[in-house]
Amino acid sequence: MVSEYNMKKIAAEHATKYVQAGMKIGLGTGSTAYYAILKIGEMVRDGLSIQAVATSEASEKLAVEQGIPLIPLREVDRLDLTIDGADELDDQLRLIKGGGGALLREKITAFHSERLVIVADDTKTVTQLGAFPLPVEIVPFAYEWTIQSLTQLGCTVQIRHKPDKGFYVTDNGNYIADCKFQQIPQPEELSSRIGSLPGVVEHGLFIGMADQAIIGCQDGTVRILHSGNSVAKNPFDS
Template sequence: MSSAAVTAEMLKRQAAARALEHVRSGMKLGLGTGSTAKHFVELLAERVAQGLEVVGVPTSEVTRAQAESLGVPLGTLDEYPVLDLCVDGADEIGPDLTLVKGGGGALLREKIVASAAHEMIVIADASKMVAQLGAFSLPIEVVDFGVAAIRRGIERNARAAGCQGLLTLRRRADGHVFVTDQGHLILDAAYGVIREPALLAARLAEVPGVVEHGLFINLASRVILAGADGVTVIDRA
C-alpha cells in the first residue's frame, strides 16, 4: 500500500474517532456504508467491548456483516423508527453540506436511515469537500423494468435542471450488472457540475422508475473533516 493510501486511511480514522465522541450509552445509531464508515464501526465495536450500550441500524448488508462480526448489537428501523444519530461518509460535500452519496451503492438505505435520525454526522477526509458538486458521478437508483425509458426520462429532466452528461449502468468488477441490496440498478450520471442540486433532486424524483438519487439535501447537520492540518468540524447553518 502506498504512503498516500495509508495517509488517506489514517485521516478517515481520525474523522471517525472524532464522531465517536458524540456517541452516548443508550443511543440508537445509524451505521453508514463505505471505507470511512467502516472505521467508525470498528472504533464503535471497541467501545461496545468496553461496556458502551448502543443499538446500530446498518445501511447495507456489508455494514451489517461487519458490525455483527465485531459484536455491535443491531436492530432495524421497524424496531427503532427514530434514531438518535447517523454517522456516514460521503463522496462529495458541498459548502452548504449538501452531499453526493452512493458510490458504494447503498444510497437508498443510507437516505432512509439518515432521514430517521435526529442528527446526521458526516465523516470524511478533507478531499471530499468541494466548491461545487458534480465531479463525482451522481448515482441514481432505478428499477430494473424499462431502463431505457427511465434513462430518457432522467436525461430530459436533468436538462431541465441544467445538467447534461453520460449515464452509465453500473457494473461490478467482474462485468456483471451491479444490483443494490434492494434489488435495483444504478445509473451513474457524469454531470460535471451540479449548479442547482435542489432543482436537480426535484426533477429526478419526478421520473417514473427512479427509486432514489444520491443528492442528500438538508440531512447532514455536521461534517467532520480530517486533513493534513488536523480535524475540522463544520455545522450546517
C-alpha cells in the same frame, strides 16, 4: 502530512465521540464509515451499551463481526445519531452519496435520525458538487427508458457494473445509474427533477439532511462544518 487512509480514520474516530450510552445509532456505509464501525465496536467491547441499525448488508456484516448489537427496524421509531460518509460535500453540507451503492437505505436512515454526522477526508470537500458522478437507484423494469430520461437532464449515464461485467445490483434489487454532470450548480432543483422521473427509486443528492461534517485533514487535525455554515477547527463538540 497524513495519508488519505489516516484522514478517513481520524474523521471517523472523532465522530464516535458523539456516541453515548443508551443511544440508537445508524451505521453508514463506505470506506470512511467503516472506521467508525470499527471504533464503535471497540467501544461496545469496552462496555458501551447501544443499539444500532445498518445501512447496507456489508455494514451489517461488519457490525456483527464487531459485536455491535443490531435492532430490527420495526422496533425503532427514531435514531439518535447516524454516522455516515460522503463522496462529495460542499460548505452548505449538500452531499453526493451512493458510491458504495447504499444510497436508498442511507437516505431512509438519515431521514429518521435526529442527527446526521458526515465523516470524510479533505479530498471530498468541493466548492460545487458534480465532479463525482451522481448515483441514481433505478428499477430494472424499462431501465433503458429511465436512462433516456436522466440523459435529458444534461448528463451522461452509465449503468454500474460489477468487476465480472454483470450489472451491479443493490441490496434492494435495483440498478445504479451513475450520472456524470461535471457541475451541479443548482442541486436543489436537480434533486426535484430527478425525483419526479418514473423508474427512479432514489438519488444520491442529500440536501438539508446533514447536521455536521467532520473532515479529516492532511495535518492530522479535523475541520468541523455545521449546517449553519459555521466552521470550527478541532473542537471536541460544538
